[in-house]
Amino acid sequence: MFAMRKHYNRDFKNSSFDYGAEEPEVQSPSSSDKPRILLMGLRRSGKSSIQKVVFHKMSPNETLFLESTNKIYKDDVSSTSFVQFQIWDFPGQVDFFDPTFDSEMIFKGTGALIFVIDAQDDYVEALSRLHLTVSRAFRVNPNINFEVFIHKVDGLSDDHKIETHRDIHQRANDDLADANLEKVHLSFYLTSIYDHSIFEAFSKVVQKLIPQLPTLENLLNIFISHSGIEKAFLFDVVSKIYIATDSSPVDMASYELCCDMIDVVIDVSCIYGSDGSGCAYDKESLATIKLNNTTVLYLKEVTKFLALVCILREESFERKGLIDYNFHCFRKAIHEIFEVGGVSSLLSEKRNSSLKFAALNGSIL
Numbered sequence: 001m002f003a004m005r006k007h008y009n010r011d012f013k014n015s016s017f018d019y020g021a022e023e024p025e026v027q028s029p030s031s032s033d034k035p036r037i038l039l040m041g042l043r044r045s046g047k048s049s050i051q052k053v054v055f056h057k058m059s060p061n062e063t064l065f066l067e068s069t070n071k072i073y074k075d076d077v078s079s080t081s082f083v084q085f086q087i088w089d090f091p092g093q094v095d096f097f098d099p100t101f102d103s104e105m106i107f108k109g110t111g112a113l114i115f116v117i118d119a120q121d122d123y124v125e126a127l128s129r130l131h132l133t134v135s136r137a138f139r140v141n142p143n144i145n146f147e148v149f150i151h152k153v154d155g156l157s158d159d160h161k162i163e164t165h166r167d168i169h170q171r172a173n174d175d176l177a178d179a180n181l182e183k184v185h186l187s188f189y190l191t192s193i194y195d196h197s198i199f200e201a202f203s204k205v206v207q208k209l210i211p212q213l214p215t216l217e218n219l220l221n222i223f224i225s226h227s228g229i230e231k232a233f234l235f236d237v238v239s240k241i242y243i244a245t246d247s248s249p250v251d252m253a254s255y256e257l258c259c260d261m262i263d264v265v266i267d268v269s270c271i272y273g274s275d276g277s278g279c280a281y282d283k284e285s286l287a288t289i290k291l292n293n294t295t296v297l298y299l300k301e302v303t304k305f306l307a308l309v310c311i312l313r314e315e316s317f318e319r320k321g322l323i324d325y326n327f328h329c330f331r332k333a334i335h336e337i338f339e340v341g342g343v344s345s346l347l348s349e350k351r352n353s354s355l356k357f358a359a360l361n362g363s364i365l
Ligand SMILES: Nc1nc2c(ncn2[C@@H]2O[C@H](COP(=O)(O)OP(=O)(O)OP(=O)(O)O)[C@@H](O)[C@H]2O)c(=O)[nH]1
Pocket: 041, 042, 043, 044, 045, 046, 047, 048, 049, 050, 060, 062, 063, 064, 065, 066, 067, 068, 069, 070, 090, 091, 092, 093, 151, 152, 153, 154, 155, 191, 192, 193, 194
C-alpha cells in the first residue's frame, strides 16, 4: 500500500524546495547562533561536489563537470534547511601566509572544519596540509570540531578502505602528537558521493552542532518505545541529513531505506502533485510504504523542514491510532523545544505538563 496526502512540487532543475508557510513555524536557531562549517582540503579532493550533492541535489555524475573553486564560496542553506548554518567551500590551495587570509575572522565563528582527503590519490601532501590547517584553526578557536572525510572511497576495496582509514588516522594523530597538540581531537569518516556515506557523515557533523540533540534523542526514545516502533530518524528533508535518531544503533541499510523513502515521496509528489500551490512539503505531508517483508515505513511532517521517518513491523502498525497520538505529543514537544528557544524550559514543568505519551497498554504516561 502506498498512501500519500500531500502534493509536492519541486523544480528539478534548480532543485529548490518551496515548503510554503501555512502556519507560524518552528524557529530555527537565530542568526547569531548560526554555526559555520568550513570545507577545506587539496584541489580536486571533492569539496564542492560534497556541498552540491548534499545540499543542492546535484547528481554525483554531474560533479565531473564542476569547475575548480577560485575563491571562498559561502553557501547559506538556512532558507531551505532546518539546520541554520553556512557552508564555506574553500579553494584547494589556501595560503595561510597570505596577508589577506584572515584566520581570526574565519576560524572564530566556525563550528566544524571538514577536511577532505582524496583517498584515491597519494595523501602525503594532504596530511601535511591537514596538520597545518588544524593547528592554525585550533590556535584561533579550540572549540572547533575537526572532521576528516577520507573521501572517494567508492574506488577502494573493503580491505583497502580499512587500511587507508587506519593509516590516515595514525599519521594525522602522530603529526599532532609531534607538535604537542594531543588535545586536538580528529574524527574520521569514510565517504563517497556515490552512496549514502556522505549523508551519514554530514549528519554526524551537523548533530554535533545541535545543542538540543540529547533532548531530541530522549524524545525519540520515549516515542518509539511507547509506540512499538523499531527505529526512527528525524530528517532534514532537503538534505536528507538526520538530525537525530533514537539510541539504538544506526545500521546503514535502515538509514538508506529512509533516505530512499524521502526521495520517493518527493519525486512521486513532484510528478502527481497538481494542486498548483507550489507547496513541496507542509504539515499534511504523510506517507506509508508497506514492504513485502512485513516492514512498514511511516513518514510524517514534524516542522517546515523536518520529517520523522519510522521503521516498524506490520503488526505494530495495527496500533496506528496509538502511534499517531504519540506522534502528536512528539511533534508538539519538538515545536516547544524550538519555539521557546532552548532545552531547559522543555525539561522543566512545560514538558511535564504537556508531554503525555500513551503506553502500549493504553495508559497515559
Ligand atoms: N570517485 C569519486 N569522485 C568524486 C567524489 N567526489 C568528488 N569526486 C570527483 O572529484 C573531482 C573534483 O571534485 P570537486 O568537487 O571539484 O573538488 P574540489 O575539492 O572542490 O576542487 P577545487 O575547487 O579545485 O578545490 C570531480 O571530478 C568529482 O566528480 C567521490 O566521492 N568519488
